[in-house]
Amino acid sequence: MVNQEQIEFFKQNGFVQIDNIISPQELEELRGFMDEIMDSNHANSIQTDKRGGTYYRVLNQRVNTWRDHAGMARYMSHPRFSKAALQLTGAQGIRLFHDHALLKMPEDSKETPWHQDLPYWPMNENGALSIWIALDDVDESNGCMMFIPRSRQAGKLNAISLTEPQDIFEYVKGTDVENEKPVICRMKAGSCTFHDGLCFHYAYPNYSQKPRRALAIIYMPDGTTYSGKPHVLTDDLGLQADQPIRGNMFPLLARG
Template identity: 70%
Template sequence: MSNVAAEQTISQEKINFYRENGFVQMDNLLSTQELEELREYMAEVMEAEGGHSTQTDKKGGTYYRVLNQKVNTWRDHGGMGKYSFHPRFAEIARCLTGAKGIRFFHDHALLKMPGDSKPTPWHQDLVFWPMNETGALSIWIALDDVDENNGCMMFVPKSHTAGKLTPINLVDPTDINEYVKGTEIAQQQPVKVPMKAGSCTFHDGLTFHYAHANVTEKPRRALAIIYMPDGTTYSGVSHLITDNLDLKENEPIRGRMFPLLAVEVE
C-alpha cells in the first residue's frame, strides 16, 4: 500500500464541492497493489455460483444488458469485505456528509459487459432505498480506466436538491428531466467523469447520474458501496437487502448487516 493511498484524506475544497453539486471525484484512491487485489477478488466472486450474494439478472436478461451486477459480495468473499468495509472510504463518506457516524448499507460489483451493452439511464438511487431520511451516498470505484466508450459516469450538478422523484425503470426508462422542467436543475449541464483505474466518485443518493454503454471488447468493472448516516430509519419499502430482516418501520437501520464503519472523533 502506498503512503499516498494510506494517508489520503478529503480536503475542505472537495467537501464543499460535494455539498454544492451532489458529487465529487477523487483520483488515486487505491494503490497499485490494492487495485490488483480488488480486481482479483471481484473476478473470484463474480465467477462463483450460489452463495449469499444476489445476482440481479442472468446473461441474456434485459437488465444484464444494462449491468451485470452482484449485490452484497462481502457475504461470499472476505476479500471483498475488506474493501466494502474499508474504514478509509467510510471516513471520506462521513466527512462529505458531515454525519456523526456512517453505516454500511450494501455493496455491489458492477460490470458493464461488452457486446449488446445498454446505457444506464439517468436516475436517482435513494428512491429505491428503504430510507426515510436523505443523506445516503455511494462510492463508485473504477477498476478499469473509464470514459464514454466503456461506461463512465455522468452527473447533473445540484440535482440532489430536487428531492425524491419517481423511480426510473433502468430497463424501460422515462426521462427524469420531465420531473424538473422549468427549474434551475433543468439548466445544469451534465458533467462527464472519465477516470483512471483506482480512482472514484462519491455521489449523493438524490443526484441524477448516468453511465454510457460499453462499446469496447472488455467488461467495465467497478465496485460501488452505499453508505448511510447513522440513525437513518427504515421506511418499510421492499428492498432485497432489508426484506426478511424483521426491521421495524421508522426505527434506525442497524445490526449485523449494517455495521458502523466511521464515527466523528470528539
Template identity: 60%
Template sequence: MHEQLLGQHSADRLISQEHIEFYRENGFVQVNDLLDEDELATLREYMEESMSAKEGLSVKTGKDNAAYARVLNQKVNTWRDHGGMATFAFHPRFAEIALRLTGAKGIRFFHDHALWKMPGDTNATPWHQDSPKWPMNEDGCMSIWIALDDVDENNGCMMFVPKSHKVGKLTNISLHDPVNIFDFVQGTELADRKPVRVPLKAGSCTFHDGLTFHYAHANKTDKPRRAYAIIYMPDGTTFNGKPHMVSDGQSCTPEEPLRGPMFPLLAKVPAQR
C-alpha cells in the same frame, strides 16, 4: 496494512476542504488514487472470484431479465460470500471519506455491489436517482463508485447533473425500461443544467449523493467495464418499511433505525473529551 487500519489518516491524504465543499454544493465529487496498485490488483482478483462464483447469500440482480443484463451485470452484497470483498466493503478509509463529505455523526454500511458493464452490446445506464430504490426515510445516503478499469465515454464512465440532489426525491427509474427523469423537472433551472462527464483512472472513484441525477455511458469496447460500489447511510437513518433485497428478512422495523450486524457502523465523529 497499518495504513488500512488508519482510515482517518489516509483520508487526510486523499481529500481536502475543497472536496467537501464541492460535494455538498454539487452532490458528487471525484477522488483520485483511492487505491494503490496492490490494492487495485487485489480488488480485481477478489471481484473476479466473486462474480464467477455460484450465488450464496449475495444476489445477482437481473439474472432472469435479459434487458436488465444488457445494462448491468451486477451482484449485490458480495461481502457475504467472499471475505476478501468484505475487507473492501468495510474499509475504514472509504467510510472516513464518506463521513467527512456528508458531515454525518456516523456512517453505516447498507450494501455493496459489483458492477460489470459487459462489452459490445450493452446499453447506457439511464438517468436516475438512487435514493428512491432504497428503503430509507431520510436523505443523506450516498455511494462510492470505484473504477477497476480506466473509464471514459467509450466504456461507461459516469455523468452527473450538478446540484440535482437539491431537487429532492422523485421516483424510481427502471434501468431497463426507463422514463425520462428530466420530465419531472421541466420548467426549472435543473432542466437546462449541463451534465458533467467524469472519466476516471483505475483506482480512482466518485462519491455521489443518493439524490444526484447520474448516468453511465454504454460500453462500446471489447472488454468489460468493472466497477465496485458501496452504499453508505448516516447513522440513525430509519427504515421506511418498503421491500428491498438487502433489508428483506432482516427483522427491520418500520420507522426504526437501520442497524445491527447487516448494517455496521464503519466511521464516526470522535467523542469530545
C-alpha cells in the same frame, strides 16, 4: 483522502471525483477478488439478472459480495472509504447499506439511464451516498459516469426503471435543475466518485471489447430509519418501520 475543497464541492454539487483512492497494489488485488466473486455461484450475495436478460445488458451486478468473499469484505469495510464518506456528509457515523459489483459487459451493452438512487432504497431520510470505484480506466467508450450538478435540490422523485426508463428530466421542467449541464467523470482505474443518493447520474454503454469493472458501496448516516418499503435486502430482517436501520447486516464503519 478528502480535502476541504472536495468537501465544499460535494456539498454544493452532490458529487465529487477523487483520484487514486486506492494504490496500484490494492487495485490489482481488488480486481482479482472481483473476478473471483463474479465467476462463482454463492448463496448469500445476490445476482440481479442472468446472461441474456434485459437488466444484464445494463448491468451485470452482484449485490452484497462481502457476505461471500472475505477479500471483498475487507474493501467493503475499508476505513479510507467510509471515513471519506463521513467527511463529505458531516454525519456522526456511517453505516453500510450494501455493496455491489458492477460490470458493464462488452458488445451487447446498454446505457444506465439518468436516475436517482434514493427512491430505490427503503429509507425515510435523505443523506445516503455511494462510492463508485473504477477498476478499469473509464471514459465515454466503456461506461463512465455523468452527473448533474446541484440536481439533488429536486428532492426525491419517482424511481426510474433501468430497463424501460422514464425521462427523469420531465420531472424538473421549469426548474434550475433543467438548465444544469452534465459533468462527465473520466477516470483512471483506482479513482472514484462519491455521489449523493438524490444526485442525477448516468453511465454510458460499454462499446469496448472488455467488461468495465467497478465496485460501488452504499453508505447511510447512522440513525437513518427504515421506511417499511419492500426491498430485497431488508424484507426478511424483522426491521421495524421508522426505526433505525442497524444490526449485523448494516455495520457501523466510521464514527465522527
